[in-house]
Amino acid sequence: MALDEYQKRDFKIIGTRQPRPDGIDKVTGRALYGADITAPGMLYAAMLRAPHAHANIKSIDTSRAEAMSEVKAVVTAADFVQGLGDDTQDVIDACIARDKVLYDGHGVVAIAATSRAAARRALKLIQVEYEVLPHAVEIDDALAAGAPVIQAGRRGNKVPKGYNDNCTNWCEFGHGDLDAGFAKADKIISRSFRTAATHQGYIEPHACLASMGPDGQGDLWCCTQGQYFVRTLCAEIIGMEESRLRVTSSEIGGGFGGKTTVFIEPIALMLSKKAGRPVKMTMSRDEVFKATGPTVSSVTDVRIGMTRDGRITAGEAFLRYQGGAFPCLTIFPGAQSAFAVYDLSAVRTRAVNVMTNRPRQAAYRAPGAPMAIYAVESVVDELCQEFGLDPLEVRLLNAASKGTKSSYGPTFDDIGLLATLKAAKAHPHYTAPLGPNQGRGLSCGFWFNFGGNTSVSLNVNFDGTIGVTEGNPDIGGSRVSISMMAAEELGVPYDKVRTIVADTNSLGHNDVTDGSRVTFAVGLATIKAARAAIGEMCRRAARVWDIDEDAVIWEDGHAKPAGPNAGSHQPMSLAEIARQSPNTGGPISGHHEVNAEGAGVSFGVHLCDLEVDPETGFTTILRYTVFQDAGRAIHPDFVEGQMQGGAAQGIGWALNEEYIYGKDGRLQNAGFLDYRIPVASDLPKIDTVILEIPNPGHPYGVRGVGETSIVPPLAAISNAVSRTIGVRMQELPMSPPKILAAIKSAGN
Amino acid sequence: MQYAAPTTTEEAARLLASNPKAARVLAGGTDLLVQIRAGMIAPDLLVDIKKINGIRDITAEGGGYRIGAAVSGAELGEHAGVVAMWPGVVEAVELIGSTQVQGRCTMAGNLCNASPAADSVPALVAADAVARIVGPRGERNVAVLDIPRGVGKTSLEAGEFITSIYLPKRPDRASDAYLRFIPRTEMDIAVCSAGVSLTLDSKGIITEARVALGAVAPTVLLVSEAAKALIGHKPDDATLAALGKACSDACKPIDDKRGTIEFRRDVVAVLAGRAARIACQRAGGSL
Numbered sequence A: 001m002a003l004d005e006y007q008k009r010d011f012k013i014i015g016t017r018q019p020r021p022d023g024i025d026k027v028t029g030r031a032l033y034g035a036d037i038t039a040p041g042m043l044y045a046a047m048l049r050a051p052h053a054h055a056n057i058k059s060i061d062t063s064r065a066e067a068m069s070e071v072k073a074v075v076t077a078a079d080f081v082q083g084l085g086d087d088t089q090d091v092i093d094a095c096i097a098r099d100k101v102l103y104d105g106h107g108v109v110a111i112a113a114t115s116r117a118a119a120r121r122a123l124k125l126i127q128v129e130y131e132v133l134p135h136a137v138e139i140d141d142a143l144a145a146g147a148p149v150i151q152a153g154r155r156g157n158k159v160p161k162g163y164n165d166n167c168t169n170w171c172e173f174g175h176g177d178l179d180a181g182f183a184k185a186d187k188i189i190s191r192s193f194r195t196a197a198t199h200q201g202y203i204e205p206h207a208c209l210a211s212m213g214p215d216g217q218g219d220l221w222c223c224t225q226g227q228y229f230v231r232t233l234c235a236e237i238i239g240m241e242e243s244r245l246r247v248t249s250s251e252i253g254g255g256f257g258g259k260t261t262v263f264i265e266p267i268a269l270m271l272s273k274k275a276g277r278p279v280k281m282t283m284s285r286d287e288v289f290k291a292t293g294p295t296v297s298s299v300t301d302v303r304i305g306m307t308r309d310g311r312i313t314a315g316e317a318f319l320r321y322q323g324g325a326f327p328c329l330t331i332f333p334g335a336q337s338a339f340a341v342y343d344l345s346a347v348r349t350r351a352v353n354v355m356t357n358r359p360r361q362a363a364y365r366a367p368g369a370p371m372a373i374y375a376v377e378s379v380v381d382e383l384c385q386e387f388g389l390d391p392l393e394v395r396l397l398n399a400a401s402k403g404t405k406s407s408y409g410p411t412f413d414d415i416g417l418l419a420t421l422k423a424a425k426a427h428p429h430y431t432a433p434l435g436p437n438q439g440r441g442l443s444c445g446f447w448f449n450f451g452g453n454t455s456v457s458l459n460v461n462f463d464g465t466i467g468v469t470e471g472n473p474d475i476g477g478s479r480v481s482i483s484m485m486a487a488e489e490l491g492v493p494y495d496k497v498r499t500i501v502a503d504t505n506s507l508g509h510n511d512v513t514d515g516s517r518v519t520f521a522v523g524l525a526t527i528k529a530a531r532a533a534i535g536e537m538c539r540r541a542a543r544v545w546d547i548d549e550d551a552v553i554w555e556d557g558h559a560k561p562a563g564p565n566a567g568s569h570q571p572m573s574l575a576e577i578a579r580q581s582p583n584t585g586g587p588i589s590g591h592h593e594v595n596a597e598g599a600g601v602s603f604g605v606h607l608c609d610l611e612v613d614p615e616t617g618f619t620t621i622l623r624y625t626v627f628q629d630a631g632r633a634i635h636p637d638f639v640e641g642q643m644q645g646g647a648a649q650g651i652g653w654a655l656n657e658e659y660i661y662g663k664d665g666r667l668q669n670a671g672f673l674d675y676r677i678p679v680a681s682d683l684p685k686i687d688t689v690i691l692e693i694p695n696p697g698h699p700y701g702v703r704g705v706g707e708t709s710i711v712p713p714l715a716a717i718s719n720a721v722s723r724t725i726g727v728r729m730q731e732l733p734m735s736p737p738k739i740l741a742a743i744k745s746a747g748n
Numbered sequence B: 001m002q003y004a005a006p007t008t009t010e011e012a013a014r015l016l017a018s019n020p021k022a023a024r025v026l027a028g029g030t031d032l033l034v035q036i037r038a039g040m041i042a043p044d045l046l047v048d049i050k051k052i053n054g055i056r057d058i059t060a061e062g063g064g065y066r067i068g069a070a071v072s073g074a075e076l077g078e079h080a081g082v083v084a085m086w087p088g089v090v091e092a093v094e095l096i097g098s099t100q101v102q103g104r105c106t107m108a109g110n111l112c113n114a115s116p117a118a119d120s121v122p123a124l125v126a127a128d129a130v131a132r133i134v135g136p137r138g139e140r141n142v143a144v145l146d147i148p149r150g151v152g153k154t155s156l157e158a159g160e161f162i163t164s165i166y167l168p169k170r171p172d173r174a175s176d177a178y179l180r181f182i183p184r185t186e187m188d189i190a191v192c193s194a195g196v197s198l199t200l201d202s203k204g205i206i207t208e209a210r211v212a213l214g215a216v217a218p219t220v221l222l223v224s225e226a227a228k229a230l231i232g233h234k235p236d237d238a239t240l241a242a243l244g245k246a247c248s249d250a251c252k253p254i255d256d257k258r259g260t261i262e263f264r265r266d267v268v269a270v271l272a273g274r275a276a277r278i279a280c281q282r283a284g285g286s287l
């Protein structure tokens, strides 16, 4: 399908840096986050969590807790209906263990009591008898013959013979003749790479307030990336119709994909239903690490062939991901994206998901792509070293471009990879001198981006100001960008527009804030809602002037007569039309509903300079530049923020972040002390270069920018470290003990 | 839970002795309150020592300095006299936490929390600092080295608490330094650490030295072999190699989520060498 939404034009507001509407509230504490919502008569929830990686629940005795006068409700898995659709059943099973504990920290019993302290005391009175089972938390252990079966009956029907019952999903992509491709290569390198599970590390823990009335109507306030999917999931789990449950999203202190599922909301609703009172449930940091979804960990084998002049002749990858104790589809974007930056005549990826005794994974920024592309970009870098070729030139030689049949099937339209690579080549960073113990790494990155179901309503207030109502929680500055697009389209100043995020009853469905979709899809719907309002305003002006409505055009925030039969009338401003609207037909608004397509894939290139202390293995990131195609940067601050934020998270992933398990299968670092996200002083200023290759699928050319930026850092940093120490690193994180061990092994 | 904020050491000691099992001293609270919140401990009585007369003072005494037990890291770091005389101790204390934590944390709290990774402790041991302890049976002075007795254990007896820490006088051409290894640049816990205090003669030869290591054993280690490797030498490569070897040999690290045995053995030697160089430089020696 040809996409022709984009029209070139001169912008007045797009591309400027307007103040965000939520800024002052956030720095003064006025903003309401998940845990800030309260209600009269509210109870406090607490969850008893299992201290085992894998165990049968023999019995649960809650009688002593229930005897406490402060305890108003107790909930176990037995309170929920079983036999929901697989996906929804997995969601609730991950929240609260049915008959088997599947990971350390798995919920077993939830309590609602009149105070937090009472709830905690009550937990101590609950007796659970466990039968501890052998566990598997690592991919290799879960894949091994004789591995404990994490959940019986979940083996995927596409999984080939030879894989055990923990293997739930399988996929394959690619085209061309691999053998012929490898035969043309002057050198083939095969390597195996590992990445640890990392957590999104959002600062706001999950929190909600659930209130179920005796009439079966419910309200839920929660911190989420999407109130609509929360409604859908919770309604199904609790067994109510969607219209009975209204969900309102709070301000959100970070999500990065981790808040695209539920971990506490159905539990709080069930407690509220049983107690007949509102229930507040919040997670501690420890619970966030143990019982929400980090991303997958991975083992990836990569084999790539290259000619001595740098042409990649064939590429092959086999990905093994684990996403916890449940089936998981993250292998799909992993296998699809692994080679997506290259134009290849022979490419194949295969991937398997294996269950382990870990929490159910959740999306994390470009889910599945960073680890796959890390593996591929590491081998490409090594081949460049092998032939003494410039790694940027090799990328330029092999880059996907318009018309390339991508490694996962579709043929690319206008894409920005070549432009991004050329910008990197021309940037002073690429040729800056390096000192001793320093090295430079680069990597490309890719993400699909997404559009999806979107509803926007735009009201022209009588005083000439504009209210935009959208249904996607603002996790990256989307309210400001949406207000800017509305103002641009209507031709009014930015500060005349206020955008709010509505509850589930106030608008049609909106897909979750993910897939870098909001500025693209909600922006598109906003522009079209504005156009609908403009159409109505032109009709009103035509009515006032008593001319044909086709004879009115909209320009610079004014209705103007145009064409031979229009006559001469003073242009009417939006404010004037709004003021008169009660007398010309009533309130004016526009709305737009769409399942948006044409999101437009996005590419990025990262350059990283670093220094390794050869005596301690400590890595200092010295300089970092992100080059990324934004299609159109509506608000450059927020685009840069996404590029910098992705790089920062990727740096943490590459250097220090990891889920660490003990021999007992229990998580050892459920806190920010030992789960090491970078602190501010760990990072240099991350430079950004925004490319704007308009996306034909958006009226202003927007492409999502939120995810691509976390993809390249893993390989960029690994390549820089490998070049600095002269050893090819094959495992993340590259914490100092690993780097020092690699240096020593090379010395011996 | 009860909270008391006595104004005299006698009253504080009496309160602590009245309920020796369930009472805890509260200084900055940056360990204690975290542990209470995490449910690790549930004391019945908190005795806040910050209101005790004089306990937040730094006083010159006998050519050295007596640091009150409730002096915060930030206050210590602003005391020109201590900074000039014991820069290694001050830099160790200033590594604790962040600006916010610095406003509350104390050396005595760091010491009595008895973590093997406590940052100020190796520097205090290298400095040969002495803690003054008050308890039901009066006052006694104990070398800082003798306070930690294991992970989370001290040699303080029931009802006892530290009222001050004494940093002794030091000769001319003497100084100290402290370095720790963390995987980040701040807000972290030492994987291993080294404090070195030394004195030089007029030619730059080390005449006295104390080397203390952190996070490589259940308690801080004072390594006399390491001091011997330094004494009689300039901090040249051979001397520092000998120092490093003595440190690696002396330490008894474990493998854990923060580092491996091998890594700690290697890196503690590197840190001791680098700290020795810095201390020499500060003492007026040339490299």
Ligand SMILES: Cc1cc2nc3c(=O)[nH]c(=O)nc-3n(C[C@H](O)[C@H](O)[C@H](O)COP(=O)(O)OP(=O)(O)OC[C@H]3O[C@@H](n4cnc5c(N)ncnc54)[C@H](O)[C@@H]3O)c2cc1C
Pocket (backbone or CB within 6 Å): B024, B025, B026, B027, B028, B029, B030, B031, B032, B033, B034, B049, B069, B095, B096, B097, B098, B101, B104, B105, B106, B107, B108, B109, B110, B111, B112, B113, B117, B118, B119, B120, B156, B160, B161, B162, B163, B187, B188, B189, B190
């Ligand atoms: C965010 C953060 C970062 C941190 N970073 C570091 C770091 O980098 N390095 C590091 O070493 N530590 C660090 N800590 C731990 C802590 O800040 C230090 O150990 C600090 O020195 C403790 O001092 P305090 O006065 O707050 O002790 P408190 O918490 O008040 O007390 C600690 C313990 O010592 C006892 N105690 C306190 N004073 C006395 C006394 N005078 N006599 C007897 N017993 C006493 C208390 O009863 C308690 O058991 C950090 C803590 C936090 C929260």
